[in-house]
Amino acid sequence: MPPSSTAAPARTSNISTTTSSSTASSSSSSSLSRISNIASHLAPASSTMASTTNFPADVVPQAPEDPLFGLMRAFRADESPDKMDLGIGAYRDDNGKPWVLPVVKKADEILRNNPDLNHEYAPIAGIQAFTSKSAELMFGADSPALKEGRATSIQTISGTGAVHLGALFLAKFYKGNRTVYVSNPTWANHHQIFNNVGLPTAQYPYFDKKTKGLDFEGMTQALREAPDRSVVLLHPCAHNPTGVDPTLDQWKELAAIIRQKNHFPFFDSAYQGFASGNLVRDAAAVRYFVEQGFELLLAQSFAKNFGLYGERAGCFHAITSPGPGAAETIARIASQLAILQRSEISNPPLYGARIASTVLNDPKLFAEWEENLATMSGRIISMRKALRSKLEELGTPGTWNHITDQIGMFSFTGLTEEQVLRLRNEAHVYMTKNGRISMAGLNTKNIDYFAKAVHKVVTTS
Numbered sequence: 164m165p166p167s168s169t170a171a172p173a174r175t176s177n178i179s180t181t182t183s184s185s186t187a188s189s190s191s192s193s194s195l196s197r198i199s200n201i202a203s204h205l206a207p208a209s210s211t212m213a214s215t216t217n218f219p220a221d222v223v224p225q226a227p228e229d230p231l232f233g234l235m236r237a238f239r240a241d242e243s244p245d246k247m248d249l250g251i252g253a254y255r256d257d258n259g260k261p262w263v264l265p266v267v268k269k270a271d272e273i274l275r276n277n278p279d280l281n282h283e284y285a286p287i288a289g290i291q292a293f294t295s296k297s298a299e300l301m302f303g304a305d306s307p308a309l310k311e312g313r314a315t316s317i318q319t320i321s322g323t324g325a326v327h328l329g330a331l332f333l334a335k336f337y338k339g340n341r342t343v344y345v346s347n348p349t350w351a352n353h354h355q356i357f358n359n360v361g362l363p364t365a366q367y368p369y370f371d372k373k374t375k376g377l378d379f380e381g382m383t384q385a386l387r388e389a390p391d392r393s394v395v396l397l398h399p400c401a402h403n404p405t406g407v408d409p410t411l412d413q414w415k416e417l418a419a420i421i422r423q424k425n426h427f428p429f430f431d432s433a434y435q436g437f438a439s440g441n442l443v444r445d446a447a448a449v450r451y452f453v454e455q456g457f458e459l460l461l462a463q464s465f466a467k468n469f470g471l472y473g474e475r476a477g478c479f480h481a482i483t484s485p486g487p488g489a490a491e492t493i494a495r496i497a498s499q500l501a502i503l504q505r506s507e508i509s510n511p512p513l514y515g516a517r518i519a520s521t522v523l524n525d526p527k528l529f530a531e532w533e534e535n536l537a538t539m540s541g542r543i544i545s546m547r548k549a550l551r552s553k554l555e556e557l558g559t560p561g562t563w564n565h566i567t568d569q570i571g572m573f574s575f576t577g578l579t580e581e582q583v584l585r586l587r588n589e590a591h592v593y594m595t596k597n598g599r600i601s602m603a604g605l606n607t608k609n610i611d612y613f614a615k616a617v618h619k620v621v622t623t624s
């Protein structure tokens with residue numbers, strides 16, 4: 164029992180003794196002295212309490228602030244009218260404002276006018292109409308895995324929740340090499356999600372600093388050298404943070420190595436449709452692996468492609484390889500996922516999944532969603548072109564083709580940490596220290612300013 168628990172009753176009895184004797188006295192000075200007496204009893208006791216935590220600093224040290232959220236805080240505190248936020252991975256329109264997709268507004272209207280909707284719990288595995296359409300979106304309606312009944316899907320707290328559920332499942336049941344290989348660099352949260360459930364992470368090379376493209380040699384060599392049956396985390400499109408993706412031919416080579424080494428692929432899909440504007444093209448790598456008969460896991464986020472960031476709509480899918488026992492295997496996996504889900508969140512949230520489900524299940528709304536996706540990806544692609552040509556026009560030292568070669572929300576500019584800090588201090592431009600910019604933060608009004616600021620730090624550093 165902690166010492167504070169034993170101290171408490173002793174204090175109580177002191178107070179009650181003093182209080183009962185106070186009724187026998189009428190003098191105010193003696194009241195005062197009794198109060199100070201009580202205070203002197205309380206003071207040491209409360210300081211004893213403060214020092215008796217179960218969580219002292221050597222056990223629970225102060226954690227560092229999440230760098231991205233720290234950056235956002237610094238941005239908000241900056242009073243310059245020129246300030247630019249290129250840190251956060253959320254789409255902004257040409258006025259630098261968050262964009263509610265028109266199709267999401269329509270779906271919202273439909274939901275609000277539906278008298279049959281209520282706020283009862285969703286099933287543990289989520290809204291079935293949502294999870295089944297999410298699987299079709301990712302794997303294709305004619306996917307062999309779906310047709311043969313060897314896939315299971317469960318609604319999650321957006322992409323983060325899906326990665327976490329997959330990590331938890333692997334931590335409990337995976338008997339291969341439990342080290343999870345992630346790209347260097349990767350979405351920073353990957354490391355802590357896997358480490359938090361006791362799975363260590365290791366890195367495979369990914370970004371080539373010289374070409375600012377893919378280090379395919381390094382990546383394939385590392386996957387060949389990793390112990391057999393390692394878990395390999397892959398970004399199917401619009402790699403975060405680099406914006407660099409393998410070509411389809413490179414994906415095929417990767418699949419061959421993963422097959423040969425018996426590695427276990429875990430895809431984290433956060434940008435389908437947002438990368439190229441084409442939902443099918445952005446799913447090509449995943450569909451290739453499924454066609455090849457891999458057993459795999461996939462985390463699917465609807466944060467970016469629906470602009471439903473805060474609504475936490477996502478899905479986790481497990482697919483097992485074809486074979487006589489596949490249906491039974493997937494049923495067992497589904498049953499265990501349901502138990503994990505129950506103990507983690509019980510029931511997934513309704514609103515975001517209802518919005519996405521309304522769109523995914525209505526062909527007209529679906530077509531409109533594709534147009535909205537083209538609007539977002541098209542604006543980002545045009546900003547890539549504009550930034551590259553402005554830097555080239557200015558004669559900024561270095562090559563800038565990587566800006567248009569890279570894809571999706573982010574660009575790995577190749578700016579050094581020193582240049583990034585100068586941009587922040589001298590030009591009020593906020594980006595992560597690794598030189599990543601969110602392309603969505605650029606627009607026709609601020610792109611000149613940004614290009615000139617980059618030119619200045621590159622030429623004077």
Ligand SMILES: Cc1ncc(COP(=O)(O)O)c(C=O)c1O
Nearest residue numbers: 321322323350403431433464466
């Ligand atoms: C690679 C990757 N995975 C997963 C996520 C998860 O996002 P969310 O939990 O908002 O769906 C993100 C978001 O930035 C991401 O970039």
